[in-house]
Amino acid sequence: KGTPPSRAFLHSLFFVHHTANPCCSEPCQNRGVCTSVGYDSYECDCTRTGYYGQNCTIPEFFTWVKVSLKPTPDTVHYILTHFKGLWNVINNIPFLRDAIMGYVLTSRAHLIDSPPTYNSDYGYKSWEAYSNLSYFTRTLPPVPEDCPTPMGVSGKTELPDVKILAEKLLLRRKFIPDPQRTSLMFAFFAQHFTHQFFKTDMKKGAAFTRAKNHGVDLSHIYGEELERQHKLRLFRDGKLRYQVLDGEVYPPMVSEVQVDMHYPPHVPESRRFAVGHEAFGLVPGLLMYATLWLREHNRVCDILKKEHPDWDDERLFQTTRLILIGETIKIVIEDYVQHLSGYHFKLKFDPEILFNQHFQYQNRISSEFNTLYHWHPLMPEDFHIQDEVYSYSQFLFNTTMLTDYGISNLVESFTNQVAGRVAGGRNVGRAVLMVAMKSLENSRQMRFQSLNAYRKRFNMKPYVSFEDLTGEQEMSAELEELYGDVEAVELYTGLLVEKPRPNSIFGETMVEMGAPYSLKGLLGNPICSPEYWKPSTFGGRVGFNIVNTASLQKLVCDNVKGPCPIASFHVPDVKDSVQGTINASTAHSRQNEVNPTVLLKERSSEL
Ligand code: HEM
Ligand SMILES: *[C@@H]1O[C@H](CO)[C@@H](O)[C@H](O)[C@H]1NC(C)=O
Ligand SMILES: *[C@@H]1O[C@H](CO)[C@@H](O)[C@H](O)[C@H]1NC(C)=O
Ligand SMILES: *[C@@H]1O[C@H](CO)[C@@H](O)[C@H](O)[C@H]1NC(C)=O
Ligand SMILES: *[C@@H]1O[C@H](CO)[C@@H](O)[C@H](O)[C@H]1NC(C)=O
Numbered sequence: 001k002g003t004p005p006s007r008a009f010l011h012s013l014f015f016v017h018h019t020a021n022p023c024c025s026e027p028c029q030n031r032g033v034c035t036s037v038g039y040d041s042y043e044c045d046c047t048r049t050g051y052y053g054q055n056c057t058i059p060e061f062f063t064w065v066k067v068s069l070k071p072t073p074d075t076v077h078y079i080l081t082h083f084k085g086l087w088n089v090i091n092n093i094p095f096l097r098d099a100i101m102g103y104v105l106t107s108r109a110h111l112i113d114s115p116p117t118y119n120s121d122y123g124y125k126s127w128e129a130y131s132n133l134s135y136f137t138r139t140l141p142p143v144p145e146d147c148p149t150p151m152g153v154s155g156k157t158e159l160p161d162v163k164i165l166a167e168k169l170l171l172r173r174k175f176i177p178d179p180q181r182t183s184l185m186f187a188f189f190a191q192h193f194t195h196q197f198f199k200t201d202m203k204k205g206a207a208f209t210r211a212k213n214h215g216v217d218l219s220h221i222y223g224e225e226l227e228r229q230h231k232l233r234l235f236r237d238g239k240l241r242y243q244v245l246d247g248e249v250y251p252p253m254v255s256e257v258q259v260d261m262h263y264p265p266h267v268p269e270s271r272r273f274a275v276g277h278e279a280f281g282l283v284p285g286l287l288m289y290a291t292l293w294l295r296e297h298n299r300v301c302d303i304l305k306k307e308h309p310d311w312d313d314e315r316l317f318q319t320t321r322l323i324l325i326g327e328t329i330k331i332v333i334e335d336y337v338q339h340l341s342g343y344h345f346k347l348k349f350d351p352e353i354l355f356n357q358h359f360q361y362q363n364r365i366s367s368e369f370n371t372l373y374h375w376h377p378l379m380p381e382d383f384h385i386q387d388e389v390y391s392y393s394q395f396l397f398n399t400t401m402l403t404d405y406g407i408s409n410l411v412e413s414f415t416n417q418v419a420g421r422v423a424g425g426r427n428v429g430r431a432v433l434m435v436a437m438k439s440l441e442n443s444r445q446m447r448f449q450s451l452n453a454y455r456k457r458f459n460m461k462p463y464v465s466f467e468d469l470t471g472e473q474e475m476s477a478e479l480e481e482l483y484g485d486v487e488a489v490e491l492y493t494g495l496l497v498e499k500p501r502p503n504s505i506f507g508e509t510m511v512e513m514g515a516p517y518s519l520k521g522l523l524g525n526p527i528c529s530p531e532y533w534k535p536s537t538f539g540g541r542v543g544f545n546i547v548n549t550a551s552l553q554k555l556v557c558d559n560v561k562g563p564c565p566i567a568s569f570h571v572p573d574v575k576d577s578v579q580g581t582i583n584a585s586t587a588h589s590r591q592n593e594v595n596p597t598v599l600l601k602e603r604s605s606e607l
Contacts, residue, residue, distance in 0.1 A: 020146060020147055020148050020153070021036050021144045021147060022034075022042040023035070023036050023042055023144055024143070024144055024146075024147035024148065024152040024153050025152060025153045026449070027042060027044065027055050028042075028044035028045075028046075028055055028056050029044075029051065029055050029057050029456070030046070030049045030050070030051045030057070031049050031056075031457065032044040032045060032049050032051065032055070032056030033045040035124075044056045050062070072461075073459065073508060073511075073512050074501075074508060077501065077508075077511070080341070080343040080344065080345050081341075081342045081343060082344070084344045087343075087344035087345050087346075088344070090345065091344075091345065091346040097345075097346065097348060098348070098350070098353050100345060101348045101350070101353055102353045102357070104345075104347070105353065105354060105519055105523060106357055106359070108515050108519045108520070109359065109516060109520040109523065109524075110516075111457075111458055111459070111516040112516050112517060113139070114360040114362060114363070114520065114524070115362065116129075116130065116364035116366070117130075117137065118137065118138040118140070118142075119132070119135040119137055119207065119367075120138055120142055120206075120207035120367060120446040120447070121135070121142075122141075123141030123144065133212065133364075134201065134204065134208050134209065134210075135207055135208055135209070136207060136208070136209050136364075136365055136366055136367040136370060137364040137365065137366045138367055138368065138446075139366050139368050139454075139457060140368070140448075140449045140453060140457055142446060142447035142448070143447045143448075143449055145447075149488065150444065150447070150488075151449070151450045151487065151488040152449070152450070154485045154487035154488045155450075155484050155485045155487065155488020156484045156485075156488070159444060159488075159490065160482035160483060162437050162440050162441055163437065164482070165440065165482055165493065166428070166433055166437045168478050168482070169426060169475055169479065169482075169493065169496070169497050170425070170426065170427075170428045170493075170496055170497075171426060171428060171430065172377070172381075172420070172426060172427050172428055172429050172430065173426055175380060175420060175427070175429075176377075176420055176421045176424065176426075177418045177419075177421065178378075178418060178419050178422070178505045179421065179500075179503040179505070180339070180340075180342055180503065180504060180505045180570065181570045181571045182378065182418065182419040182505055182570060182571075183414060183417060183569055183570055184285065184380065184383070184415075184417045184419055185411065185414040185552075185567060185568060185569060186336070186339065186419060186570070187285070187375070187378040187379065187414075187419045188283065188285030188288065188414060189289060189336060189552075189569070190336075190373075190375060190378070191283075191285070191286060192220065192280070192285070192286050192290070193220075193328070193332065194373055195220055195277055195279065195280075195286075196211065196216065196218060196219050196221075197209075197211050197213075197214060197216070197217075197521070198211070198365065198369075198370045198373060199211040199224075200370070200442075205445070206367070206445055206446055207446055209365065210224065211224065211365065212224060214363055214364045215363040215365070215521050215524065215525055216325055216328055216329060216332075216521065216522065216525050217325070218276075218293075218321060218325055219276060219277075220275075220276045220277040220280070220290075221275070221276040221290070221293050221294070221297070221324070222240075222276050222321060224276075228259050228260075228276070229276075231257045231258060231259045231274075232252075232257060232259065232274070232276065233317065235313050236313060237302070237313060237316055238304065238305070238311075238313050238314075238315070238316025238317035238318075238319075238320050239298045239317075240294055240297050240298060241257055242294060242295075242298065243256070245403050246403065246406070247561070248406060248407070248561065249294070249295050249298070250273065250294075250402065250403065251273045251275045251287070251290055251291060252273070252274050253270070253271075253272060253273060253274060254272040254273070254274045255269050255272070256274070257274045259274045260278055261273075261278050261280075261281055262279050262282075263281050263397060264397055266397075267397055267399060272399065273287055273290075273399055273402070275287070275290040275294070276290070277290075281397055281399055282396060282397060283395060283397075284398060284401040284405075284410060285410075285414060287402045288402065288410045288411070288414070291407055292407060292555055292556065292559050293555075295559035296324065296327070296555060296559055297320055297321075297324060299559060300323050300324065300546060301316050301317070301320050303546070304316050304319055304320060304539050304542075304543060307540060307543075308539060308540075319537075319538065319539045319543065322527055322537060322538055323538050323539070323543050323547055325525065325527055326527055326538065326546075326548075326550070327546065327555070328550075329349060329522050329527075329528070330349045330547060330548065330550040330551075331551060332522060333347055333348075333349040333522060334347055334348070334551065335551055335569055336552075336569060337515075337518065337519075339569040340505070340506075341511075341515075342503075342504060349522075351523065351528035351529070351533045352533065354523060354528070355530055359523070359524075360524065361525070361526055361528065361529040363520060363521045363524035365521070366517065367446055367448075368448070368454065368491065368513070368517075369517040369518075369521075371442070371443055371448070371491060371492055372491070372492070372495055372510060372513055372514055372517075373514070374435065374436065375422050376428050376429070376432040376435050376436055377420045377421060377422045377427040377428050377429075377496065378419040378420050378422060379419070379420060379429050379431070379432055380417060380418075380420060380429070382395075383413075383417070384413060384416070384417050385401070385405060385409070385410065386405065386409055386412075386413055392431040406560075407556075407559070407560050408560045408561075408562070408564065408565050409565075411556050411560070411564075411565045411567050412565035415565065415566055415568050415571065415572070416571055416572070417571070418571045421500065422496070422505050422506055422510065423495065423496065423497075423498045423499070423500040423504075423505065423506045423507040423510060424497070424498075424499065424507075425475050425496060425497040426475070428496070436492075436496070439492050440490065440492055440493065443490060443491060443492050444490075448490065448491050448492075449491075450487060450488060450490065450491070450494075451463070451469075451490060451491050451494030451495070451509065452486070452487055452489070454491055454513060455509055455512075458512045458513050459512070460508060460509065460512055463486050463489075464486065465486055466479045466480045466483075466486050466489075468486070469486060469489065469497065469498060469499070470497050470498065470499055471499030472499070475497055479497065494509060495507070495509055495510050498510070552567050552568070552569065553566070553568070555567070
């Protein structure tokens with residue numbers, strides 16, 4: 001009889017009397033955990049936060065003392081990037097250097113929950129979220145489904161149109177070079193290195209990863225699956241399969257080893273290189289690093305074989321892989337992070353520094369880390385290789401470039417071209433704008449909390465206004481029009497439009513969020529644990545020494561024929577084509593020294 005009750009009517013019967021989930025307003029401060037109680041009340045769990053009260057806002061006495069004494073992140077950053085003379089002294093006093101490095105590592109890594117907690121489908125602790133490794137983890141739980149606005153309670157009921165947002169605030173007008181003079185050598189290292197653990201499973205969705213180990217496992221060199229690894233291996237002396245072209249070693253062809261690689265149809269079979277990661281045919285920069293690491297692997301195998309003529313292929317392979325993991329972490333901390341940080345303090349890769357600390361040797365990659373690492377503003381407008389300029393369409397998937405120029409020339413060219421500044425807004429090239437848009441869409445689908453929620457989570461003050469965020473008026477006005485409330489600004493938008501620190505590539509949020517994830521991932525590697533971190537793990541003193549002397553410059557010098565080019569994460573101040581190469585033996589003796597001007601001076605005094 002009559003019409004059935006409408007959905008809206010039924011809905012009103014059950015829900016109208018209840019206000020929105022009270023956790024939508026993020027009432028719990030200082031990392032307290034919000035749980036709704038019934039329909040319209042909530043409880044904050046302040047356990048071990050150092051705070052108490054309804055919203056975990058009242059500090060315990062000891063917390064109050066600590067917080068009062070604690071310098072702000074900007075102050076710490078200022079100290080570390082100034083007073084060069086003082087740092088030069090500290091860098092040479094081993095116990096002080098170790099103590100400061102220990103502080104840097106623990107203060108950062110303690111911001112990451114370990115074991116991991118949430119994921120994009122579970123905003124509360126659950127065995128499924130802990131144990132299902134096909135999810136990226138989440139540092140902050142997703143915004144509850146039943147909230148008034150996408151960011152909880154602040155902002156408009158709909159987020160701004162991604163395309164409009166990208167065109168107004170992210171799209172590059174004119175290339176803005178990074179004031180830290182970051183090179184393309186850095187940019188491609190970043191892309192190559194991070195794609196071993198950022199491997200979104202496009203089939204399952206943005207919340208999922210295809211990476212099985214959630215960390216530095218070198219799956220981008222050896223393949224994710226055992227089957228792929230076996231196809232890439234020579235099964236002789238521990239080595240990887242390779243081919244020799246123009247007298248130099250390169251990765252084998254797909255036709256030869258039969259591994260899956262993603263190439264567009266216009267790339268002929270005869271030019272499809274096969275490497276650990278399916279997507280590394282994308283740019284010559286990635287194939288360049290893939291080639292360098294392939295050569296390094298086979299070089300280390302030769303050294304190990306000399307030490308251990310009795311070892312079989314399997315043992316040589318496995319031990320070499322551990323050595324290359326160690327080399328990678330060494331280079332990432334002492335060359336890569338060192339460059340990014342801009343610190344005068346000299347960072348040190350020494351797992352022993354943590355042996356007297358509580359530290360969990362495990363890691364889980366989080367969605368937020370993946371999102372913040374979308375550093376596509378690094379990419380320039382075109383690519384300067386030797387005396388030629390290449391557009392994106394000439395550069396992308398151009399695998400002949402690898403052999404046309406060879407590793408030396410590519411290293412030299414990428415070292416000499418400056419990358420784009422990441423923060424400060426409007427510096428994403430048209431060619432990769434789609435990637436930034438996708439990143440926003442994914443963040444929305446995964447219900448990321450706001451920029452300010454993340455700032456609080458990582459011990460920063462929330463921005464109080466749009467001008468506070470960008471440090472200028474034009475973009476902040478656009479942002480205000482789009483978002484309405486600074487509390488509603490999304491994480492990725494915020495990271496890219498944030499005012500950079502003085503003369504820096506990034507703003508505060510990128511560094512204060514990125515560094516904890518990064519250091520936790522590097523030092524949380526099993527090879528850094530007390531039982532692993534000893535010479536025998538790496539085949540003895542010789543192998544351990546390869547790990548402890550690794551550097552970007554050495555990686556290049558050990559693996560190119562003839563004089564090796566300067567390899568640097570920042571564009572050298574002097575560009576001299578005559579002295580633009582350095583002697584391999586110099587690189588060996590200098591070990592950790594990567595400053596090319598120093599190398600050049602030594603070279604000239606030798607001459
Ligand atoms: C010309 C150079 C580049 C091109 C054409 C490019 C293109 C892309 C594309 C198409 C995606 C997949 C986007 C999606 O569907 O979600 C992606 C993802 C990504 N890119 Fe780039 N990119 C470039 C350089 C870089 C660089 C220099 C970095 C430096 C860190 C970087 C970091 C990332 C990250 C972290 C992801 C997410 C990967 C994943 O989760 O699977 N990209 N890029
Ligand atoms: C806790 O937060 C709620 C919601 O933000 C607020 O209404 C309430 O007054 C706060 N309680 C205390 C004790 O500050
Ligand atoms: C992880 O969760 C996804 C989504 O629920 C599911 O499809 C997948 O089978 C789970 N993986 C494992 C190993 O349980
Ligand atoms: C690829 O790069 C080479 C230079 O190494 C260039 O001659 C060629 O035109 C490029 N290919 C395409 C399709 O642009
Ligand atoms: C590098 O330096 C060493 C010793 O100074 C010298 O014997 C060697 O010939 C040099 N090699 C090159 C390629 O310049």
